[in-house]
Amino acid sequence: MPATLSAPAPAPAPTRWRDAKRYAWLLSGLFPGLAWLNVWQAGRSGDAFWLWLLPGVMYTLIPLLDTLLGEDRSNPPEALVPALEADRWYLVVLLVFVPLQFGLTLHGAWLAVHGGLGWVGLAGLVVTVGGINGIAINTAHELGHKHAAWERWLSRLVLAPVAYGHFFVEHNRGHHRRVATPEDPASARLGESFWAFLPRTMWGSLHSAWQLERDRLTGRGHGPWHWRNQCLQAWAMTALLYAGLVAWLGWAVLPFLLVQAFYGAQLLEVVNYIEHYGLLRQRGPDGRYERCAPEHSWNSNHRMSNLFLYHLQRHSDHHAHPARRYQALRHFEEAPQLPSGYAGLLLVAYVPPLWFRLMDRRVMAHYGGELGRANVQEGKRGRLEKWWGKGRER
Template sequence: MPVAAPVLTAPGGIAWRDGKRYMWLTAVIVPLLAIVSYGLWHRTGLGVHWWITPLFVFVGVPLLDISTPADSVNPPEEIRAALEADPFYRRCTYLYLPLAGIGLVLGAAAWAGGDLSPAARVGAVISVGTVTGVGITTAHELGHKRARRERWLARLMLAPTCYGHFYVEHNRGHHVRVATPADPASARLGEGFWRFWPRTVVGSLRSAWSLESRRLRLRGARVISLRNEVMLGWLLTAVLFGSLAVAFGPSVLVFLVAQAVFGFTLLEGVNYIEHYGLARARTADGRHEPVTPRHSWNSDAVTSNLALYQLQRHSDHHAHPTRRYQVLRSFEESPQLPAGYATLLLAAYLPPVWFRLMDDRVLAHYGGDLSRANVHPPRRRALAARYRA
């Protein structure tokens, strides 16, 4: 018999049951599939098995999203404390790290063995890169929390993608500058993904180093030290990659770098989608208005939300960064995406498709007023002409 989710109660007699409680384990299917892929390849010698994970993420999840009604139900706010205190939801995120680690090691072992065909090598890179890329979402959830254990798990989860600086830049940079031209992680209207990619990858790293250097100087500490979170992230990656190179030979570094690039490109694809074209207006004193639910694109696509710890309820996350994923809310005033992240990632990688899909939505969100959007400067004149016409 299926195990029913427990009923949570709050003062005043309010009772609520999370019908998706055990579905939150959907996220760990991704690293589990990579482990299964290795096992099937090892048993049969067929490299096609390395494509199981990307097929699930980029085909299976979109099909499930399309075939499942969107879910905009929010848990009662009175239940929030009980729901956040339930350790089950934290354990769902904790489980991702060891499974991802196993998948990474098995991928490295297969690569170093020399028995993979060229197609299988590409599949292994994409499979493991998908695992570590989705792992950044897990690190994102954990890195916003105050508990020391969760913050350390976040740092460790960022190591396979060489993205330790995300721990600094996302929390102290992106959340401050979101939906402004100064934010390297907020995509601009008319900016294609492949123009956004170098701007956000380099800009986020520079911003993280600047933020961390300033913090340490204000505390009278040395910038070049392990108290520097950016350097700590680099060290964790160096230890991980160095250990695997010792275990499997230096040739495995090609695999590790390739899967890291694929993984953080997935993350930047999500960043591209989350705030595309959205802008915070200037107030009378010249500052940007506070972040509201109107400054993030949202989706209530069920399977994508289960697989990404409800990251698609992004407006509530920006307004309340420490809220745990199981209590994030959907807001009517938030601009809505036409599909979930898993579906839109492939569209984002094809700029003409993306522009056709999203540009009109951005303009509709601002009542047709292009001046209210965050516009890519080289495209401003062309977009102005297009929308005047």
């Protein structure tokens, strides 16, 4: 749901300003190309080492660079935002990702069947191809929020390799309306582990997307199985892609496609888990939730992970202005800040005791020790009340 944010006070329009990250954004667009080079090397040499470079970059190098390079809290001058958003360079950076993603997927599928890889190599191939297709959901996310019909169609195409086309429907019309509430399947609750969140969000998002499309089509006098159903359109793209690959490479490719798709989808969902963990919009006197504000999203300004994720970590501004392009997203001081970029928190989120130890106290501090203001996982309230009570005593 759109919101009104307390943006920084407007400054006099500068006569000159240059985006210092203008060419660094190519790290996002070219990322699948770098992974594709690794796949070529693995196919040429037969060495599985090359297939484990991408997870090494994702889980180790990017967090390390985030630590070394620190944060960037600068915002573009508001007077220059229209020109910044109209600059086609940033759209080209976004579009470069798409052919490289599909090239990697096709080559990876061939290598899975004909590459003679052992289990170590196949596992590396899954995390390389699935990792890029998971990151591609963020590219689809950026395209899917835009007004141009061709960008929205391209968003669904980008989701085809990861078989998560319903994300286009649920994220835009479900998550943005229900974010930071118990009703949102993509908002993690305080005390909820990632492994409890994962099946809840996967099934809940699928169910919600279908319901949203069924209601939309009913209002237009159509049934849910009508060809205009955007879920069916997106899933048809996946079916055509997978069927084409099976026709080319045989049924042996299908397990690889399904496993890499699951890995990519869970990569999206672990980021969802991080983005709104424990945060809750309060109800007003009329019983309705307050409008989404900066304090309802965890943010990070760590440089390197933001460059690889099209500023996804400036999540508060995105929820306030979904159509605002990535290069113009702003930092807000009132938004709660993560201790690291997303890349540095992925492995932590997989280990619930580490995650709870790192993040629960931050939720506690954000709400001044008032558990009733947080989005709490039912069944965990008693334990959390005891823990928070001890925290107040200290």
